[in-house]
Amino acid sequence: MGSTSSTLLKIPNVEVLMQETGFSPAHMIRLHDRFKALDKEGRGHLCPQDFGAIKELAMNPIGDRIIGAFFCPGKETVDFHTFVKILAHFRPVDKNRPKEPNSPEPINSRSNKLRFAFQLYDQDKDGKISRDELLKVLQAMLGMQVTEEQLESIADRTIQEADLDRDDAISFEEFRKSLEKVNIDHKMSIRFLR
Amino acid sequence: MESYLFPFDSLICMLLGISFTVWFTLLLVFIIVPAIFGVSFGIRRLYMKSLIKLFEWATLRMERGAKEKNQHLYKPYSNGIIAKEPLSLEQEIQDMRRGGAEPEFDMSDIFYFCRRGVESIVDDEVTKRFTAEELESWNLLTRSNYNFHHISTQLTALWGVGVLIRYGFLLPLRVTLAFTGVGLLVVLTSIVGLFPNGRMKSYLSDKVHLMCYRICVRALTAIITYHDRENKPKNGGICVANHTSPIDVIILASDGCYAMVGQVHGGLIGVIQRAMVKACPHIWFERSEVKDRHLVAKRLSDHVADKSKLPILIFPEGTCINNTSVMMFKKGSFEIGCTVYPVAIKYDPRFGDAFWNSSKFGMVNYLLHMMSSWAIVCSVWYLPPMSRMEGEDAVQFANRVKAAIARKGGLADLLWDGGLKRGKVKEVFKEEQQKLYSKVLVGRSRHVISVHSKCHQ
Numbered sequence: 001m002g003s004t005s006s007t008l009l010k011i012p013n014v015e016v017l018m019q020e021t022g023f024s025p026a027h028m029i030r031l032h033d034r035f036k037a038l039d040k041e042g043r044g045h046l047c048p049q050d051f052g053a054i055k056e057l058a059m060n061p062i063g064d065r066i067i068g069a070f071f072c073p074g075k076e077t078v079d080f081h082t083f084v085k086i087l088a089h090f091r092p093v094d095k096n097r098p099k100e101p102n103s104p105e106p107i108n109s110r111s112n113k114l115r116f117a118f119q120l121y122d123q124d125k126d127g128k129i130s131r132d133e134l135l136k137v138l139q140a141m142l143g144m145q146v147t148e149e150q151l152e153s154i155a156d157r158t159i160q161e162a163d164l165d166r167d168d169a170i171s172f173e174e175f176r177k178s179l180e181k182v183n184i185d186h187k188m189s190i191r192f193l194r
Numbered sequence: 195m196e197s198y199l200f201p202f203d204s205l206i207c208m209l210l211g212i213s214f215t216v217w218f219t220l221l222l223v224f225i226i227v228p229a230i231f232g233v234s235f236g237i238r239r240l241y242m243k244s245l246i247k248l249f250e251w252a253t254l255r256m257e258r259g260a261k262e263k264n265q266h267l268y269k270p271y272s273n274g275i276i277a278k279e280p281l282s283l284e285q286e287i288q289d290m291r292r293g294g295a296e297p298e299f300d301m302s303d304i305f306y307f308c309r310r311g312v313e314s315i316v317d318d319e320v321t322k323r324f325t326a327e328e329l330e331s332w333n334l335l336t337r338s339n340y341n342f343h344h345i346s347t348q349l350t351a352l353w354g355v356g357v358l359i360r361y362g363f364l365l366p367l368r369v370t371l372a373f374t375g376v377g378l379l380v381v382l383t384s385i386v387g388l389f390p391n392g393r394m395k396s397y398l399s400d401k402v403h404l405m406c407y408r409i410c411v412r413a414l415t416a417i418i419t420y421h422d423r424e425n426k427p428k429n430g431g432i433c434v435a436n437h438t439s440p441i442d443v444i445i446l447a448s449d450g451c452y453a454m455v456g457q458v459h460g461g462l463i464g465v466i467q468r469a470m471v472k473a474c475p476h477i478w479f480e481r482s483e484v485k486d487r488h489l490v491a492k493r494l495s496d497h498v499a500d501k502s503k504l505p506i507l508i509f510p511e512g513t514c515i516n517n518t519s520v521m522m523f524k525k526g527s528f529e530i531g532c533t534v535y536p537v538a539i540k541y542d543p544r545f546g547d548a549f550w551n552s553s554k555f556g557m558v559n560y561l562l563h564m565m566s567s568w569a570i571v572c573s574v575w576y577l578p579p580m581s582r583m584e585g586e587d588a589v590q591f592a593n594r595v596k597a598a599i600a601r602k603g604g605l606a607d608l609l610w611d612g613g614l615k616r617g618k619v620k621e622v623f624k625e626e627q628q629k630l631y632s633k634v635l636v637g638r639s640r641h642v643i644s645v646h647s648k649c650h651q
Contacts, residue, residue, distance in 0.1 A: 038315075059624055060307055061307055062307045063311055066308060066311040066312060116308075117308060120308060121301075137304065142628050142631060144628070145628050145632035145633075157299075179302050182302045187309065188305050190316065
């Protein structure tokens with residue numbers, strides 16, 4: 001057992017991190033332990049192969065995309081800071097958080113969760129999900145189980161339903177609107193234990 | 195003074211004598227006789243259910259009480275960071291449907307995969323759906339492990355009582371049973387060995403082996419559920435199972451008769467091996483022979499070709515005593531070219547004692563540890579037989595079998611090996627996920643998709 005404060009001090013900038021992400025000290029320590037466990041060679045940062053070594057993630061149809069979400073464009077490594085900030089997206093929404101007018105939106109807000117999901121579709125980061133990008137995701141999730149024709153018809157129908165300004169692509173706003181009835185908090189949150 | 199004590203003395207002796215007799219009679223009636231006949235009174239299952247209820251109640255009550263009083267400090271020994279929802283893909287996607295109409299693709303479907311992916315990044319072990327404080331107490335009560343730490347006095351008291359029961363009552367009982375089982379095995383197989391070869395001998399040998407393994411199963415208080423028994427291995431085949439603990443052999447052999455494969459040991463195990471081989475043909479290799487792959491393969495194929503001999507039981511990971519080399523894959527068994535009967539064994543993580551930290555404990559230590567735990571609960575699935583397909587080499591076939599076993603037994607059993615074609619196995623699993631998802635979408639609404647495609651032409 002032992003007190004948390006000595007372990008916490010080993011993590012650089014932990015106060016700032018906790019503020020930004022909303023994780024408790026106990027969570028930070030566990031995530032740090034997990035980070036160290038994933039970083040098998042002890043380099044202090046993670047690379048795509050470290051993520052690839054997670055068996056369940058390798059089996060996930062969109063595993064590659066999720067890994068990609070951790071790496072900023074151009075960067076080949078993920079440090080603990082970034083790791084925690086990305087995971088913070090999956091914290092359940094704080095219902096009791098006071099709405100301060102000037103504070104930035106918390107990372108785990110509904111909007112930011114949606115943005116994270118949007119990013120998984122929109123790989124070229126142009127702010128829109130094109131028909132091609134949608135097809136690629138469908139291919140990843142369905143593989144050889146469905147014919148090309150069926151994939152295309154699913155993609156067409158989805159765009160038809162969601163695309164309100166008829167530009168043959170789904171912008172973030174259209175994405176958000178089409179999912180307004182979905183309980184994002186429940187579906188995009190992980191129950192972190194204390 | 196002395197004459198005063200004598201009556202009490204003989205009274206005490208009498209009482210002791212009676213209690214021993216009663217004890218042994220109970221043992222015989224409730225444990226050994228059912229083992230001989232292969233029936234079960236259901237006592238172990240009842241025991242397991244009551245244990246679980248008791249621990250759940252104790253866990254919840256105590257931790258709720260403690261929570262009201264003080265703040266919990268971070269406990270570094272717990273196993274889980276997050277609580278995972280054990281809902282299947284189908285259920286999750288159905289939950290997400292707005293309006294519950296026919297399942298068609300929805301952009302929110304990606305949430306399921308996304309969440310599962312991130313969950314596995316944070317924690318890729320199976321954790322039960324408890325909150326953190328409950329998990330702590332649960333671990334403390336159900337696992338006879340060495341990292342005791344104080345949570346509350348009530349819990350410590352309960353833990354103390356548990357230790358007393360386990361070490362004072364259960365352990366001696368189990369050790370007695372284990373010795374009985376092993377002793378009977380040696381003696382009876384030697385006796386059966388005296389018979390001339392023939393149907394009578396095989397019949398007797400089967401009965402003897404089964405009986406002794408069943409006694410050993412009771413010696414560990416293993417509560418095993420067998421699934422899909424129609425796929426049980428038949429003569430002339432090889433049974434392949436995943437290897438999670440040394441007692442896997444006992445678990446499988448108590449439900450069917452197998453020919454064992456292994457190295458000849460000295461000491462007690464050597465005695466057992468020599469006795470067993472008198473009753474029916476097992477395959478024991480000398481140390482020098484193990485290195486010779488061709489010899490090994492030849493002996494295995496010869497055994498398999500003889501239909502009167504029992505199916506061979508092989509654990510492809512090998513009974514590695516040194517667990518740091520995770521997978522020593524005997525692809526040799528897949529080269530033989532006969533039917534393979536995969537079997538998946540999965541231990542219930544709630545009673546987590548089956549896993550062997552071989553770098554810390556030796557075999558005897560491990561067995562004692564096992565016998566002083568509450569129970570070992572596991573499930574065994576017999577999978578349909580598989581054969582090598584055209585154009586598939588031994589490694590690919592082995593991977594396919596492993597994938598089938600891991601899938602049935604749960605993801606946690608999957609083992610990677612750096613040397614094998616990693617990509618191939620990954621694809622197999624991704625395919626499974628894709629199949630599941632497509633069944634939810636397309637399987638039920640095939641007509642909807644085809645209607646749409648007609649419209650778009």
